[in-house]
Amino acid sequence: MGSSGSGNFSDYSGRPKTGSGSGSSGGSSGSDKCGEAFTVSLEDVASHSYYENHGVVPAPDTPLTIEVRGRVVAVAGTEVVGSLPTGLNYLARCLQDGFRYTGVVTASSGGNNPQVQADFLAG
Numbered sequence: 566m567g568s569s570g571s572g573n574f575s576d577y578s579g580r581p582k583t584g585s586g587s588g589s590s591g592g593s594s595g596s597d598k599c600g601e602a603f604t605v606s607l608e609d610v611a612s613h614s615y616y617e618n619h620g621v622v623p624a625p626d627t628p629l630t631i632e633v634r635g636r637v638v639a640v641a642g643t644e645v646v647g648s649l650p651t652g653l654n655y656l657a658r659c660l661q662d663g664f665r666y667t668g669v670v671t672a673s674s675g676g677n678n679p680q681v682q683a684d685f686l687a688g
Contacts, residue, residue: 599659600687604671607639607647610679615644622646622673622681629683631666633657639668639683646670647681659687 610616615623623629623646629639637649637656649656656666668685 598655599662599664602684602686603653604682604684605639605649605653607681607683608650610647610681613638613645613647615641615646616679618644622675622679623670625670625672627670629668629670629685631656631660631668631685633660639681641670664688 610622623641627641629641629646631649632638632640634640634645637654639646639649656664660666664687666685667688668683670681670683672680672682674680
C-alpha cells in the first residue's frame with residue numbers, strides 16, 4: 566500500500582493540481598467529490614498518536630472524523646489514527662469549504678504493520 570501524488574505542494578494544500586495527473590480539488594475542479602462517501606485504508610498507522618498511546622489499533626465501529634493536521638488525517642477523539650492517501654488531499658479544500666466527514670473503523674489489525682480501514686460520509 567503506498568500513496569500517490571504529483572510531488573507538488575499542491576498535494577497537501579488543497580489547491581488545484583497543475584500539470585498532468587488526475588484528481589480533483591474540492592469544488593474548484595469542476596468535478597465536486599466533496600459530498601461523496603468513500604472507503605479508505607489509512608497510512609502510517611504505527612507512527613500516529615493513537616497507536617503510540619495505546620499500543621493497539623482502534624477496534625471496528627470506532628467513530629472517526631477527518632481533519633487537516635499537516636496532512637489529511639483520520640482522528641478518533643483527539644488522537645490521530647492514520648493519514649489518508651495523498652489521492653484524497655482534495656478533502657483539505659472540502660473541509661475549508663465547510664464539509665465535515667464522519668466515519669467508522671470497518672476493519673483493523675495489529676502486528677508488525679498495523680492496518681486500519683474506514684468508511685466516511687460527508688455531512
